[in-house]
Amino acid sequence: MIQPGDLLLHYRLIELIGQGGGGVVWRALDTRLNREVAVKLLADQIAASPEGLSRLEQEARALAALNHPNIVTVYAVEEAENQHFLAMELVRGRTLDALIPEKGLPLERFLDLAVPMADALAAAHDRGVVHRDLKPRNVIVMADGRPKILDFGIAEVRVPVSRPVGGDTMTIAGPGFVEGTLPYMSPEQAQGRPVDRSSDVFSFGVMLYEMTTGGRPFGGDTTTELLASILKDEPEPPSARRPELPPELDRILENCLAKNPKDRFASTLELRNELASLRMLDETTARASDASVAVLPFVDLSREKDQEYFCEGIAAEIIGALTRVAGIRLASRTSSFRFRGTALDSREIARRLRVRALLEGSVRKAGDRLRVTAELVDGASGFALWSETFDRKFADIFAIQEEIARSIADALNVSLSRSEHEALGQPSTSDVRAYDQYLRGRKYYYQYRRRGVEMALEMFQRAIELDPSYARAWAGVADCYCFFYLYVARVPENIQRAEAASRKAIELDPDLAEAQASWGVAMSVASRNDEAVAAFEKALRLDPGLFEARYFYARHSFASGDSPKAARLYEAAEALRPEDYQSPTLVAQIYDDLGQPEMATAARRRGLRKAEEILRLHPDDTRARYMGANALLILGDREKGLEWARAAIAQEPDEPMVLYNVGCIFSVAGETEMAINVLERAVDRGLTQRGWFEHDSNLDPLRGHPSFQALLKLL
DSSP, X not given: OOOTTOEETTEEEEEEEEEETTEEEXXXXXXXXXXXXXXXXXXXXXXXXXXXXXXXXXXXXXXXXXXXXXXXXXXXXXXXXXXXXXXXXOOXXXXXXXXXXXXXXXXXXXXXXXXXXXXXXXXXXXTTOOOSOOOXXXXXXXXXXXXXXXXXXXXXXXXXXXXXXXXXXXXXXXXXXXXXXXXXXXXXXXXXXXXXXXXXXXXXXXXXXXXXXXXXXOOOSSHHHHHHXXXXXXXXXXXXXXXXXXXXXXXXHHHHTOSSGGGSOSOHHHHHXXXXXXXXXXXXXXXXXXXXXXXXXXXXXXXXXXXXXXXXXXHHHHHHHXXXXXXXXXXXXXXXXXXXXXXXXXXXXXXXXXXSEEEEEEEEEETTEEEEEEEEEETTTOOEEEEEEEEEEGGGHHHHHXXXXXXXXXXXXXOOOHHHHHHHTOOSOSOHXXXXXXXXXXXXXXXXXXXXXXXXXXXXXXHHHHOTTOHHHHHHHHHHHHHHHHHTOOOHHHHHHHHHHHHHHHHHOTTOHHHHHHHHHHHHHTTOHHHHHHHHHHHHHHOTTOHHHHHHHHHHHHXXXXXXXXXXXXXXXHHHSTTOSHHHHHHHHHHHHTTOHHHHHHHHHHHHHHHHHHHHHOTTOHHHHHHHHHHHHHTTXXXXXXXXXXXXXXXXXXXXXXXXXXXHHHHXXXXXXXXXXXXXXXXXXXXXXXXXXXXXXXXXXXXXXXXXXHHHHHO
């Protein structure tokens, strides 16, 4: 009989602090390291299974390497005195099940717990570790409010099916035993079928449902009834129990609790990003306040239909101006812009964004004349709260944006302070021509090809000539020179110019997130890893919704060999810009590398769908063409994939990025000589990104080829 004071190896037991089906837990002193730990003595059912112990050791090693702040760290799997036990981090706090009120947690508190738990689960899944027994009792909430998930892969027990259903009853299904806690089991787990990450997503969804409503989504008075409910019932939406909950949460939990694993989130990281968006999109209030608004992208009514960049710019500037008004709750650009071109009624959009009002508008530009129409629509009735048409000179655009912002405040009965009045009159540049050049430059830059970036650089430089204090334009210049250094000419002048321009941007505006992101790219290109990471992290602190920071941070992480981190950042970037095809196609390859084919396939399909949408509108978008070609090939459409790849080269036969990516496609297709040929052409035309050649798994089929080895020596 184990007693306080007993010594197991170098662990002296102090007091019993918990017990359950998986074993008992003691507070103990690690006499070797002189620190307190938790020692979990494993239940006989677990300890008697060599296969189970082997798996525990494997997962303990994976979790120890993970060292996530929201996962209780497993130090070791040990054996002494015929006892198998785990040495773990000692965490003090209360279990989550004891903290959930009868009607659920407030939404803000729910997100404070749900987002880090989802992040922890995503990190564990990246390591190939599946929990199998997620439930509120396996989460400790510490005194500072941070959650810690317990028992990854170790909370296993087997009991007869005839036991009545209780709060934590275990069950089996069919002739074999299964692991887990029945009320939180996925359908496949309850039926004794193999489980993977998607099963954890289901169980986590049950937890999230309970956290928001105070009750579980599936019920029954007996094991049989509960099992039938899990397999057949569709739970009512959380908002049916708590009408103040956002509809977006209903959609998230509906996805988690899908009966078919293929209908759930493709990755736990995707789920994490969806939860984070509830906070990031400023939707944490229970009801839309009287002073809440969303600004939709303005519609281009110009004859040439070439002002999309300008329409987006106007909306973005109005959003930026309104963020300076403390009395207005504003839906972020990310949440608003996803409704671009939608057929949804204004009232439905307002309901989904949980705002009182929507700003809609249009732009017609002809020569130096500008007609801007703006209308503030009441989200409940659909009637206009305010509307105005501005027929002005193009040079008056800043005044128009300021007037629209002030009119919104007036219509929402928000009084502006003196400092807010002054802030609304301070645009990012004093020169409208510089502003126009900057917006055009960004549009060209995101073509991510030499010709487009050359055009972007020219426009950013024009903007600086017009306004030398325009920090955003300096950041754009830095980004262009980084591109040239990586993909055109690896000469010291390019990196020097990139550093100088990004440094200038920071000097002009130290709190500009775009400037910090540009410095991060410059440091990444210069192989100054610590400085790059610090800059990207600062950019994200300044603006968590900045796509560029997450996207380029992801590229840096991949080139540095940190694939799991790159995957998380790419997924976050896609959440910020849902129309972007690059992030999902790039993260798909990483998931392949990490041994997560289901997530890779889902991401690749998303990327291909988005690339096809772009190509329908812009058939000459070469980057969409070759990234879509990669997805087509790996998804099994070899003929169409190679057709798209050849079309990309035909469009831009001398573009290094096109050649490199098509080389990857030929490599995956087994066309070795063609792959080597186009890769040599890419290097010959200036591509010298060695990190991609070294870490890109698409090139694995070529690594033993003498010509590829010779190519590496040139980089």
